[in-house]
Amino acid sequence: MDGSNDRLDAFWMPFTAGRQFRAAPRMLTGAKGVHYTTEDGREILDGTGGLWCCNAGHGHREVADAVHEQLLRLDYAPAFQMGHPIAFDFARRIAGMAPEGLDHVFFSGSGSEAVETALKVALAYHKARGEGTRTRFIGRERAYHGVGFGGIAVGGIVNNRRHFAQIVGGVDHLPHTHAPEHNAFSRGQPAWGAHLAEDLERLVALHGAETIAAVIVEPVAGATGVLPPPVGYLERLREICTAHGILLIFDEVVTGFGRLGTPFAADYFGVTPDMMTLAKGITSGTVPMGATIVSGEIRRAFEQGPEHVIEFFHGYTYSGHPAACAAGMAIMDIYARDDVFARAAALAPHWQAAIHGLRDAPHVRDIRNLGLLGAVELEPRATGPGTRGYDVFVDAFHRGGLIRAAGDVMVLSPPLTISAAQVDELFAILRASLEAVA
Numbered sequence: 001m002d003g004s005n006d007r008l009d010a011f012w013m014p015f016t017a018g019r020q021f022r023a024a025p026r027m028l029t030g031a032k033g034v035h036y037t038t039e040d041g042r043e044i045l046d047g048t049g050g051l052w053c054c055n056a057g058h059g060h061r062e063v064a065d066a067v068h069e070q071l072l073r074l075d076y077a078p079a080f081q082m083g084h085p086i087a088f089d090f091a092r093r094i095a096g097m098a099p100e101g102l103d104h105v106f107f108s109g110s111g112s113e114a115v116e117t118a119l120k121v122a123l124a125y126h127k128a129r130g131e132g133t134r135t136r137f138i139g140r141e142r143a144y145h146g147v148g149f150g151g152i153a154v155g156g157i158v159n160n161r162r163h164f165a166q167i168v169g170g171v172d173h174l175p176h177t178h179a180p181e182h183n184a185f186s187r188g189q190p191a192w193g194a195h196l197a198e199d200l201e202r203l204v205a206l207h208g209a210e211t212i213a214a215v216i217v218e219p220v221a222g223a224t225g226v227l228p229p230p231v232g233y234l235e236r237l238r239e240i241c242t243a244h245g246i247l248l249i250f251d252e253v254v255t256g257f258g259r260l261g262t263p264f265a266a267d268y269f270g271v272t273p274d275m276m277t278l279a280k281g282i283t284s285g286t287v288p289m290g291a292t293i294v295s296g297e298i299r300r301a302f303e304q305g306p307e308h309v310i311e312f313f314h315g316y317t318y319s320g321h322p323a324a325c326a327a328g329m330a331i332m333d334i335y336a337r338d339d340v341f342a343r344a345a346a347l348a349p350h351w352q353a354a355i356h357g358l359r360d361a362p363h364v365r366d367i368r369n370l371g372l373l374g375a376v377e378l379e380p381r382a383t384g385p386g387t388r389g390y391d392v393f394v395d396a397f398h399r400g401g402l403i404r405a406a407g408d409v410m411v412l413s414p415p416l417t418i419s420a421a422q423v424d425e426l427f428a429i430l431r432a433s434l435e436a437v438a
Helices: 003-009 018-023 061-073 085-097 111-128 149-154 194-207 233-244 265-269 296-301 322-337 340-356 387-399 420-437
Strands: 028-032 035-038 043-046 102-108 136-140 171-174 212-217 247-251 275-278 290-295 364-370 373-378 404-406 409-412
Touching (some): 003 018, 043 420, 085 102, 085 290, 085 322, 102 296, 111 149, 136 194, 149 171, 194 233, 212 233, 290 296, 340 364, 373 387, 387 409
Parallel strands (some): 136 171, 212 247, 247 275
Antiparallel strands (some): 028 035, 035 043, 275 290, 404 409
């Protein structure tokens, strides 16, 4: 290795052009409130909530204290045939926040693991009920469900699927709901597109309902550019799934824990799925954790046969990790104490006005928002997609703002504790970067 690059060579960074990064590294060394601190001491306004996850902001002493105390008391306990109290307490707390009927929690270590768990639960549930032919999954184009083989297969991101997705068969996809020819610059949910849910009926007719285990969707697609569902779309998916005995899974890894101003997107839209996958905001990004929450009906289907038989042959070493549960409990206290979800709901109209204020900025071809999620889609350069978005991302970072580039879509999901003045500052940085790069 080149001695000058020894520090940066050993860590193989995820979803990163490593050579490009090593040529001009961007290093974060501290965080507090809604700001990061760089290696050279600059403050960076966090416009992405870390990676869609730091809903309560950064640097809460009470979270650090809770984790510290838990590690001193019980640093790790096996979850296979053993238990520890805080995992049960945290599961009850999450179930108490969830929509009525979703009341059993299976912990994991990430959103990817939560999705894999949900897919396995769906297969095992139908088999336990004597419908073992239900093995097919329906995902959606432009969906992101993590990077496990199952999540990639039901996902709809081409670059993720190209080399890996074919390993898991029996998967089909609904069309995505992004239709700028009808809904460009929509504020909130688009009015056009609910009929796209009807494609599920086509897939049922094609494959047979008796072969389909579950449909999985993000209520708001995040990673591919913040795509809010058309009015009535999720409601129609729920109706079709119910009519054909198909489980409906909401991937709420991004939308869970206040991102739309409600505990979950299921609450915001008034649509209750059969399962939800959770992560990110569950600990506000402080300690890795994921969870899959299921209905009582699903859980009871596994409780058959002799009591000594393991009910679900699945699990992770770190399911319900004591430190993660402690962090999660402390974060839930902060959400409740500071009324974080209601605060996000109250700020959403200001957020909407601010992001749509960029409509006249250079090369902007669409803007989308819902809750405290937003996306500014740019015209790609003739020289290749993604280069304009990357340049805006880098320029904004140097101006003091962290704004993620998903190709040529600038996506934003700030800590829910951001103020109106900081929202204005964030979009002023983005406007300046758009003009500079133009």
